[in-house]
Amino acid sequence: MDSFLFAINAVMPIILMVAVGYALKKIGLMGPELSKAANKLVFRVFLPATLFLNVYKIRDLGGIELGYIGYALIVVFAIFLLAIPAAMLLTKHPERRGPLVQVAFRSNYALVGLPLAGSLFGAEGEMVATLLSAAVIPLFNVLAVISLSIFHGGDEKPSVKRILLGIVKNPLILSIAAGLVALAIRALLVKNGINFRLTQIQPVYTVLQYLSGVSTPLALLVLGAQFEFSAISALKKEIIAGTLARVLVTPLLGIGIAYLFLRDHLTGAHFAAFVALFATPVAVSSLTMAQEMDNDAALAGQLVVWTTIASSVSIFLGALLLRLAGIFG
Numbered sequence: 001m002d003s004f005l006f007a008i009n010a011v012m013p014i015i016l017m018v019a020v021g022y023a024l025k026k027i028g029l030m031g032p033e034l035s036k037a038a039n040k041l042v043f044r045v046f047l048p049a050t051l052f053l054n055v056y057k058i059r060d061l062g063g064i065e066l067g068y069i070g071y072a073l074i075v076v077f078a079i080f081l082l083a084i085p086a087a088m089l090l091t092k093h094p095e096r097r098g099p100l101v102q103v104a105f106r107s108n109y110a111l112v113g114l115p116l117a118g119s120l121f122g123a124e125g126e127m128v129a130t131l132l133s134a135a136v137i138p139l140f141n142v143l144a145v146i147s148l149s150i151f152h153g154g155d156e157k158p159s160v161k162r163i164l165l166g167i168v169k170n171p172l173i174l175s176i177a178a179g180l181v182a183l184a185i186r187a188l189l190v191k192n193g194i195n196f197r198l199t200q201i202q203p204v205y206t207v208l209q210y211l212s213g214v215s216t217p218l219a220l221l222v223l224g225a226q227f228e229f230s231a232i233s234a235l236k237k238e239i240i241a242g243t244l245a246r247v248l249v250t251p252l253l254g255i256g257i258a259y260l261f262l263r264d265h266l267t268g269a270h271f272a273a274f275v276a277l278f279a280t281p282v283a284v285s286s287l288t289m290a291q292e293m294d295n296d297a298a299l300a301g302q303l304v305v306w307t308t309i310a311s312s313v314s315i316f317l318g319a320l321l322l323r324l325a326g327i328f329g
Contacts, residue, residue, distance in 0.1 A: 021224020030225040046215035048175030055179025079105040097151035099300040103242040103282045113276030125272035148293040246307040247314035254278030279318045281307035
């Protein structure tokens with residue numbers, strides 16, 4: 001019951017913020033032009049600030065266990081590879097395939113996953129999940145650029161050059177790279193006896209926090225402002241398939257394989273991180289990227305809403321089954 005209540009409490013603010021955005025559209029305060037401009041700000045300014053801070057807040061990269069991180073990366077990449085032909089078989093519309101691939105491998109790890117891991121296994125679970133974020137969040141964004149570049153609504157055919165340029169120029173990936181560079185500089189300074197932190201430049205760090213604080217609320221308001229109930233019937237097949245992939249297939253693969261073959265080598269904290277990674281809804285930023293890269297933003301938005309609602313059940317069931325199996329004690 002605790003897991004179910006946590007799942008509800010984790011996803012309800014997301015749903016309510018989407019509802020506020022929808023209401024703002026209905027009363028004329030958030031029209032299409034404002035939504036589009038806000039989406040660009042989220043993608044190019046606010047979300048990069050969030051990702052930079054998430055990376056920079058990692059205390060020590062040197063003590064990271066590589067085993068569970070390697071497993072998580074392999075499974076995410078395998079799901080990505082499986083999702084590509086599945087999306088091609090599911091729909092004839094190229095612009096819908098990218099969001100379908102995204103929903104399979106990309107979770108709302110930063111917003112829902114990290115606090116969820118802490119709820120399931122305390123400070124140790126949150127620490128393990130935070131260290132995992134340094135690897136999976138960059139992978140999420142690289143694979144998202146690839147999937148959205150391969151399948152898009154424009155006339156330009158996909159090419160290796162176009163995909164690589166998309167990765168190199170992507171603001172989210174650039175912000176993660178900047179965070180890793182800042183971490184490396186910090187570690188080098190500490191090694192030479194200089195105890196310097198970005199937090200010591202208080203005005204700069206405060207501005208980054210302000211920008212970061214805007215990203216998720218504004219992204220959710222944009223999602224609500226762009227949400228259309230009338231689109232559900234036209235996208236019903238893709239919505240159902242994408243939601244099932246996110247809340248059923250991916251958790252079964254990611255957590256199930258770990259339990260069957262690796263449970264003697266993993267702790268409850270590792271499994272808490274896997275629940276956070278594989279059972280949470282698709283990332284809110286998947287809509288932002290889909291819209292910026294000429295993919296079906298309506299489908300991407302629908303998948304964020306419906307996977308968020310359905311994930312309350314998948315999170316609860318995953319946590320309950322692992323408790324019954326003795327993983328969480």
